[in-house]
Amino acid sequence: MRIHLTSVFVDDQDKALRFYTDVLGFVKKHEIPLGAARWLTVVSPEAPDGTELLLEPNGHPAVKPYTSALVEDGIPAASFAVDNVQAEYERLTARGVTFTQEPLAMGTVTTAVFDDTCGNLIQIVHTD
Template identity: 60%
Template sequence: MAKIIVTSILVDDQDRALLFYRDKLGFEVKHDMPMGRHRWLTLTSPGDEDGVELLLEPDEHPAAKSWKSALIADGIPCTMFGVDDVFAEHDRLAGLGVAFTQPPTVMGPVTTAVLEDGCGNLIQIVQRH
């Protein structure tokens, strides 16, 4: 049986992405290795060093920028992260200057909010009830 070990987010600047995903969202660096002009830069959830790695992957493939632009234009997040309390996380992140395109919204068994990562992506945070 296969399992997810690495998933990617296409970013336009790895340094800016690292500052956002580490310093604002709270992920922890797992690997930061030079690979030519870029890096193999992965993060994990706090306290879950052996968990799924989030790869901050440069968006240099010719299709990447148009794909990202299409998602943004339609308001579609490229991924979602779980949080314990969407309202509290919204307030904390907004206090750090993070822009939201959707405030916390209760949707039946979940509460969601959508934010901009500053690297060309929308990210949804989700709390299950």
């Protein structure tokens, strides 16, 4: 068994697609119209056939209170692996990304957390 798809709820699919592709560097995999929304996924360019991230509209009534509570408590909605958190922090900061947690080493794990501009906090992590 392996993870095929996971999702983050976003307040604007177009804005999310721009952020996740133009800023973070993911690649659009699927864009299928579904009424007012789309089945919109991105993947890592390093693993184009790997796990897809669904940029899911936050229209369900339970989503906004849930995501707002996570952000208010500083809890990331997702965690992305990187080779070097400090280097990724510097790259993303230079691209205008706002971090709510700067790189923090905790034993063999280093993390940082940023705002994805679409209603979520996202953690980046690497292990030594």
